[in-house]
Amino acid sequence: MNTVNAATISFDRDKTGAVPSGWRSGVTGRGSPIWTVEADATAPSKPNVLKQSGSGAFPWCVSAGTLFADGYVQVKFKSISGREDQAGGLVWRWKDGDNYYVARANALEDNVSLYYTQNGSRKTIKYVNVPVPRNTWHTLRVEFSGKRIRVLFNGKVHIELDDDRIAGSGAVGVWTKADSVTVFDDFSYGSGSTR
Numbered sequence: 001m002n003t004v005n006a007a008t009i010s011f012d013r014d015k016t017g018a019v020p021s022g023w024r025s026g027v028t029g030r031g032s033p034i035w036t037v038e039a040d041a042t043a044p045s046k047p048n049v050l051k052q053s054g055s056g057a058f059p060w061c062v063s064a065g066t067l068f069a070d071g072y073v074q075v076k077f078k079s080i081s082g083r084e085d086q087a088g089g090l091v092w093r094w095k096d097g098d099n100y101y102v103a104r105a106n107a108l109e110d111n112v113s114l115y116y117t118q119n120g121s122r123k124t125i126k127y128v129n130v131p132v133p134r135n136t137w138h139t140l141r142v143e144f145s146g147k148r149i150r151v152l153f154n155g156k157v158h159i160e161l162d163d164d165r166i167a168g169s170g171a172v173g174v175w176t177k178a179d180s181v182t183v184f185d186d187f188s189y190g191s192g193s194t195r
Contacts (some may be wrong), residue, residue, distance in 0.1 A: 003090050004112060004190065004191055004192045005047040005068070005151045005188055005190060005191045005192075006188070006189065006190030006191075007028060007188065007189060007190075008187070009063070009121070009186075009187045010045040010048070010184060010185060010187075011037050011048040011050050011184075011185065011187075012045060012046070012047060012048045014037040014048065015035070015037065015083040015160055016036070016037050016046055016048065017036050017038075018036060018037060019035050019036065019037075019061065020037055020050060020061075020063075021036075022031045022063060022064055023062060023064060023173070023179050024062060024064050024141050025059070025060065025061040025062075026057040026059075026060060026097045027043070027056035027057060027058060027059045027060065027097070028056075028057055028060065028098060028117060028120055028122070029036070029057025029058055029120065030056060030057055030084075030134060031053055031054065031055050031056020031057050031059065032054045032055065033054040033055065033056045033059030033061075033176070034049070034052065034053045034054030035050065035052050035054075035059070035061045035088065035138045036050075036053070036107055036182065037049070037050055037051075037111040037153060038050075038051045039072070040183055041117060041186075043139070043176045043183075043185050044137055044185050044186055045074050045185055047187045048054055048185075048187070049175065049183040049184060049185045050124070050155050050181065050183065050184040050187070051181070051182070051183045051184075052174075052180065052181065052182050052183075053057060053181050053193065055178060055180075055188055056161050056178075057177075057178070058102075058122060058168045058176075058177055059173060059177075060091055060094070060097065060100075060122050060173055060175045061173050061174050061175075062091060062094050062171040062172065062173030062174075063172060063173055063187070063189075064084055064171060065171075066171050066172045066173075066191075066192030067169045067170065067171055067193075068125050068170075068172075069093065069167070069168055069169045069170070069191075070071040070121060070144060070145040070146065070191065071143075071145075071190050071192055072141060072143045072144070072188075072189060072190050073090050073091075073092050073106065073140070073141070073172040073187075073188070073189045074090075074139065074140065074141035074142070074144050074186075074188045074189070075088075075090055075139070075140055075141075075174055075184050075185070075186065075188070076138065076139050076184065076186045077105075077137070077138060077140060077183065077185075078134075078135060078136060078137045078138070078182065078184045079106075079107040079134040079135070079180065079181075079182050080134070080135060080181040080182065080183060081130070081134075081180075081181045082108065082178065082179045082180040082181055083179060083183075084106055084110070084177075084178040084180075085176075085178040085179060086106060086107035086134055086176075086180050086182070087103030087104045087105070087106045087107075087108075087110045087118055087142065087176050087178075087180045087181045087182065088104060088105055088140065088174070088175075088176060088180070088182045088184065089102050089103055089105070089140070089170065089174065089175035089176065089177075089178040090102065090104070090140055090141075090142050090172070090173070090175065091171075092166070092168070092170060092171075092172045092177050093144070093166045093168065093170035093172070094170045094171040094173060095166070095168075095170050096120075096169060096174065097120075098117065098119055098120035099114075099118055099119065099166065100115060100117050100166060101114070101115070101117075101142075101144070101149070101157070101158050101166050101172060102114075102115045102116075102117060102122070102193055103115075103140065103142050103150065104140075104175060104177070105130070105132045105138060105153055106132060106153055106177075107132045107133065107134035107136060108134075109132075110129060110130065110131050110132050111127050111128060111129050111130055111132070112127075112128050112130045112132070112140075112153045112158045112159065113126065113128070114126050114149065114151055114159050114161075114163075115158075116166050118165065118166070118169070120157070124176060125161070125163055126159050127158055128158045130158055132153075137185075138153065138154055138158070139152075139153070139154055140152070140153055140178050141153075146164075147162040147163060147164045148160075148161075148162055149161060149162070149163055157189075171183045173187075174187065176190045176191055
């Protein structure tokens, strides 16, 4: 993979109780998400994680300074709770809160899926049944170049296809759904060709 501008964000230098420096948060649809950096003794890289503890249709938190069309984005996440959903996801080519791609793993449904969100409406591209134990750290990664999208869960490719509904540069970040309480750590990305 030929990537440039690669970085890993562990949230360990960020102030707890607030959104990470240089990030912005919100929700697609309605709701009141709460994104905060928190201390977590189980964090893959201690001491801090990024936690979503509110609720909303589709809460998101993006690294505002990341704008690229091709590359990769990866995160470690753990689903803690949620009656309606227990999801952890990644967004890329994020234009605004209503237009972006999202890949997510869901501990309630035991699946990994790929969506695009256009004009605030989320549409399914593909679902794959995969065990996603809750209260366990997992790694979700997406590689994207042109139309090609690969979604990896715990190091294994589960979705690989072509889709061109969201083109051009956008930001990258993390995502949840509904009342999912999810923590994230070791968020990494790189721009450039993934071939």
